Amino acid sequence: MWNCWCQYAATAVLSLVVNFSAQAAEWAPVIQVGDNVREIDTSSIVGTPPVFAYVTRHVFGDLNEYRIGKRGIKYLVISSKADCRRQTTSRLTVDAYDENMSLVSNQAIQNPEETVASPESIEEAVLKYVCQPK
Numbered sequence: 001m002w003n004c005w006c007q008y009a010a011t012a013v014l015s016l017v018v019n020f021s022a023q024a025a026e027w028a029p030v031i032q033v034g035d036n037v038r039e040i041d042t043s044s045i046v047g048t049p050p051v052f053a054y055v056t057r058h059v060f061g062d063l064n065e066y067r068i069g070k071r072g073i074k075y076l077v078i079s080s081k082a083d084c085r086r087q088t089t090s091r092l093t094v095d096a097y098d099e100n101m102s103l104v105s106n107q108a109i110q111n112p113e114e115t116v117a118s119p120e121s122i123e124e125a126v127l128k129y130v131c132q133p134k
Contacts, residue, residue: 027057031125035061038122040129050085052130053092063099074099081112084131088114089123 025041032038037059044055056078063072075097081090090112096105117124 025055025057028129030056030129031122033122036065037061038126040126044079045130050083050131052082052084053079054082054126054130055079056126066096068096068105071098071104073097073104075101080126082127082130083114084127086114086116087127088116089127090114 026043027039028042030038030040039057039059041055041057044053046053058076058078060066060072060074060076063074066073066076073096077095077097078091079093081092082088091109092112093109094107095103098104115123117127
């Protein structure tokens with residue numbers, strides 16, 4: 001019961017952080033794949049080693065690459081959790097924005113799965129960034 005409550009509280013807090021940080025973030029590029037860039041809000045990285053919460057933004061180079069309905073998506077703002085010891089990440093929320101930063105969709109993940117970062121993947125690059133000693 002306690003674990004469930006903590007998960008919902010963390011999701012609610014991170015959702016507020018995502019909504020605020022989407023506008024007032026300190027975005028730093030982490031990796032580029034083709035025309036797409038994954039950035040991290042450096043000010044969003046919080047936690048106690050080995051577990052950190054953070055917010056990333058996936059920037060699509062082509063508005064036709066990812067669509068919701070008829071709207072092209074420019075940005076996915078993703079709040080996540082990283083376990084540096086286990087080398088895993090979990091997505092907690094995903095917000096989709098158009099090129100004008102108008103919210104198109106938001107999703108809170110009810111039961112986030114821990115995913116092991118694959119070698120040379122976007123998630124591995126983000127995990128390395130989050131887990132590096134500050």
